[in-house]
Amino acid sequence: DVVxxxxxxxxxxxxxxxxxxxCRSSQSLLHSNGNTYxxxxxxxxxxxxxxxxxxxxxxxxxxxxxxxxxxxxxxFTLKISGVEAEDLGVYYCVQSTHAPYTFxxxxxxxxx
Amino acid sequence: EVxxxxxxxxxxxxxxxxxxxxxxxxxxxxxxYMHWVKQRPEQGLVWIGxxxxxxxNTVYAEKFKSKATLxxxxxxxxxxxxxxxxTSEDTATYFCTNWEYWGQGVMVTVSS
Numbered sequence: 001d002v003v004x005x006x007x008x009x010x011x012x013x014x015x016x017x018x019x020x021x022x023c024r025s026s027q028s029l030l031h032s033n034g035n036t037y038x039x040x041x042x043x044x045x046x047x048x049x050x051x052x053x054x055x056x057x058x059x060x061x062x063x064x065x066x067x068x069x070x071x072x073x074x075x076f077t078l079k080i081s082g083v084e085a086e087d088l089g090v091y092y093c094v095q096s097t098h099a100p101y102t103f104x105x106x107x108x109x110x111x112x
Numbered sequence: 113e114v115x116x117x118x119x120x121x122x123x124x125x126x127x128x129x130x131x132x133x134x135x136x137x138x139x140x141x142x143x144x145y146m147h148w149v150k151q152r153p154e155q156g157l158v159w160i161g162x163x164x165x166x167x168x169n170t171v172y173a174e175k176f177k178s179k180a181t182l183x184x185x186x187x188x189x190x191x192x193x194x195x196x197x198x199t200s201e202d203t204a205t206y207f208c209t210n211w212e213y214w215g216q217g218v219m220v221t222v223s224s
Contacts, residue, residue, distance in 0.1 A: 039211065041157075048207055048214040049157065060212070092157055096211065100173035101147070103157040 002026055004093050006104035012112040013083045021107045023093035025074040030097070037096040040069055040078045043106075044089040052091075053078065083109070114138035116208050116215035123221045124198055131194040132218045134208030141189040142166040144210040148182060148193050151217075152204045160206075163191060198222045 003026040013019050029036045040053040051060045053069035056076060066081045080087055088111060093104040119133040134146065148160040161172035165184040172180065179202070181194040191208055198220075205217040 043157075048217050049209075050214065051212055054211070094157070094159075099171050101159040101162075103159065106156050 001100055002029070002095055002098050002102050004095060004102055004104040006091075006093060006107050008107060009105065010108045010110065012110050014112050015083060015085060017083050017112075018079065018081045019083060019109070020080075021078045021091055021093075023071075023076040023078070023104050025076070025095060027098070028073045029076075029095050030073060035097075036072065038069075038071070038076050039094050039096070040067075041092045041094060042087070042089050043092065047089075049092065080109075085111070114213045116210070116213050118206075118208060118215040118218045121219040121221070123223065126199055126222055126224055128198055129194060129196045130198065130220055131192055132206060132220070134191045134193075134215050136189045136191070136210075139210075141184075142186060144212075146182075146184065146191040147209050147211065148180065148191075149207045149209060150204045151207065155204075157207075160193070165191065195220065 005024045007022045011019055029038050036056050038056050041049040042052050043049040052063050052067050057069045068079045070077050088109050090106045090108050092106050115137045117135045122130050124130045142165045145162045145164055147162040150158045160176045160180050163170045163182040163184050170182050184191045200222050203222045205219050207217045208215040
């Protein structure tokens, strides 16, 4: 199974600060069809996850453009350019290139 | 508006089975796989498996092959997951998702 290693596990930020979360895969997530199926999710307390970024860097409709995704192969990054209070929660990367699909362990974003 | 409406919370006895539902609306049900995800209290996300609602084809994570059974009813745009031989390890919230949209989750509590 593909292992996704997310770092850091916890992130403390002030409002307005820019932060990045890393997601490293144990194998390339490039599919034979040329797509890389790596998504980023945010789960706020008591809520289901919501999709932020799909296919590495594509912003889901309605998601603020302070969120951005980048990377390729095995190394991926989610960046938040100017944290806002509503961004607090747990961020997960998830891959759906290789079954069984797998999630990173999560990164908890807290206010400093 | 896309909505994945899941059934209500369940309290079940050890050794029993439970079937939870996920009714889709706002999109063509057969156009997207439906995935199921497990989240134990204060833990991360685990992929259980997915079903193609168009033809009923399923793929399961190895550890859920004897635990979960996924089905879909095209006539009612509803996906189902049955969990069998329940133990305390199955106490969790279960989400359905087509990766873009997520259900609100069903809390299943296994207790005598």
